[in-house]
Amino acid sequence: MRGLPSTIALVVIAAALVSYIYFVDAPAPGETREKVFAVEAAAIEALTITSAGETSVLRKVEGTWRMVEPVETEADEAEVTSVTGQLAGLEITRIVDAEATDLAQYGLASPKAAVGFTAGSTTARLLLGDTTPTTTDMYAALEGDARVFLVPAFLESTFARTPFNLRDKRVLRVTRPEVDAVEIAGGGSTIRLTRTGSDWQIAQPYPARGDYGAIEGLVTRLSSAPMASIVAEPSGALASYGLDAPSLTVTLHAGSTSAVLLVGREADGRMFARDQSRPIVFTIDKTLADDLAKPVEEYRTRELFAFRLFNAERVAVTRDGTRVEFERRAGEGEGAAETWHRADGTDTHTSLIEDLVSKLLNLRAESFAGTTASTGLAAPVFVVDVTFDEGKTERVSFGRSASEAFAARSDEPGAARLDTTAFEEALNALTVATAPAPDAQGASR
Numbered sequence: 001m002r003g004l005p006s007t008i009a010l011v012v013i014a015a016a017l018v019s020y021i022y023f024v025d026a027p028a029p030g031e032t033r034e035k036v037f038a039v040e041a042a043a044i045e046a047l048t049i050t051s052a053g054e055t056s057v058l059r060k061v062e063g064t065w066r067m068v069e070p071v072e073t074e075a076d077e078a079e080v081t082s083v084t085g086q087l088a089g090l091e092i093t094r095i096v097d098a099e100a101t102d103l104a105q106y107g108l109a110s111p112k113a114a115v116g117f118t119a120g121s122t123t124a125r126l127l128l129g130d131t132t133p134t135t136t137d138m139y140a141a142l143e144g145d146a147r148v149f150l151v152p153a154f155l156e157s158t159f160a161r162t163p164f165n166l167r168d169k170r171v172l173r174v175t176r177p178e179v180d181a182v183e184i185a186g187g188g189s190t191i192r193l194t195r196t197g198s199d200w201q202i203a204q205p206y207p208a209r210g211d212y213g214a215i216e217g218l219v220t221r222l223s224s225a226p227m228a229s230i231v232a233e234p235s236g237a238l239a240s241y242g243l244d245a246p247s248l249t250v251t252l253h254a255g256s257t258s259a260v261l262l263v264g265r266e267a268d269g270r271m272f273a274r275d276q277s278r279p280i281v282f283t284i285d286k287t288l289a290d291d292l293a294k295p296v297e298e299y300r301t302r303e304l305f306a307f308r309l310f311n312a313e314r315v316a317v318t319r320d321g322t323r324v325e326f327e328r329r330a331g332e333g334e335g336a337a338e339t340w341h342r343a344d345g346t347d348t349h350t351s352l353i354e355d356l357v358s359k360l361l362n363l364r365a366e367s368f369a370g371t372t373a374s375t376g377l378a379a380p381v382f383v384v385d386v387t388f389d390e391g392k393t394e395r396v397s398f399g400r401s402a403s404e405a406f407a408a409r410s411d412e413p414g415a416a417r418l419d420t421t422a423f424e425e426a427l428n429a430l431t432v433a434t435a436p437a438p439d440a441q442g443a444s445r
């Protein structure tokens with residue numbers, strides 16, 4: 001029980017703090033707090049922000065924010081919009097000194113941050129000082145105004161922004177939806193990924209279908225990845241950053257335009273990098289560089305088949321030299337469902353064929369082998385030919401070697417390693433679907 005008095009004291013202090021915040025800082029019912037500025041965010045056309053000894057000057061040019069000091073560059077629209085939005089919505093929590101004569105006691109003689117803006121003929125400058133003892137608010141004042149008032153302390157992270165925070169930090173300036181090719185060169189090899197419509201393909205080092213999710217994820221990350229820091233604006237001395245002979249060169253193509261990212265050496269868990277179109281050297285997170293160094297198999301689709309149950313027209317299976325074909329037919333009568341039949345007229349339940357097709361579609365590559373050697377594919381266990389989507393065709397062969405199962409497409413190199421349980425389930429479904437149907441007397445036809 002020794003700690004009980006201390007616990008009670010802490011509870012009392014916490015209750016008092018909550019009561020203070022509620023009864024003193026909270027507005028009374030129906031009370032409207034005073035706005036600091038009578039301005040709309042969209043009307044703000046210039047900003048001057050001083051924080052941590054650095055000053056940023058930004059201007060809106062034809063509806064787009066640009067940084068003009070300390071460097072001329074594009075601004076981070078999201079960061080700047082956050083500042084203008086908070087300025088327009090800023091409210092006075094409480095006035096603590098209506099005629100302040102000593103700003104130093106509030107930390108306003110040398111403010112943590114100062115935010116000035118211009119909106120038409122209106123100009124103003126907000127000063128932000130120390131945090132109050134309760135840490136929920138901070139002292140603030142307007143330049144040229146004797147009042148000291150409180151604003152929410154969390155706004156410090158919005159207003160106390162450095163030039164690095166406010167500038168465009170994208171490592172590459174590209175419009176993601178327009179990217180139609182990606183090249184990653186490094187370690188003596190090149191990966192080239194190309195897009196036709198909404199389909200991604202691997203074009204180099206070998207032709208294969210691309211994994212849409214994996215490649216779109218890569219493009220999204222490259223088009224939105226931020227710099228971790230800015231190092232320098234060198235005058236050609238790139239060797240110290242490993243950028244004279246980059247470890248990776250990544251190119252995003254968008255029609256006739258392209259953007260190139262050069263990745264150099266590692267330093268303190270980050271990688272030196274450079275957008276080839278700009279002189280600055282910056283750092284990127286090492287995880288981005290690690291992702292860019294992944295093998296081509298990471299961008300290869302793991303699905304063996306491109307067809308789906310709804311667009312399959314004919315499925316043919318060859319096993320032990322016997323070929324059995326199944327075809328989908330329109331139902332008889334208005335609104336009748338489509339059904340599956342053996343092409344030779346032998347009766348087979350639609351459900352058995354659909355189960356087979358579903359089991360085939362469940363087969364996915366767990367990993368890839370560079371060749372078909374030692375995969376059993378020289379003498380396949382079975383081969384599947386599919387016609388789908390108004391005339392498209394594809395062929396996949398399945399083999400077994402020792403305890404492993406493999407598959408290979410006729411239009412792609414190497415082989416896919418399969419989950420053996422899923423393979424056996426597909427093989428069992430194939431056996432059931434291709435078994436001769438019994439006649440009326442119970443004998444097999």
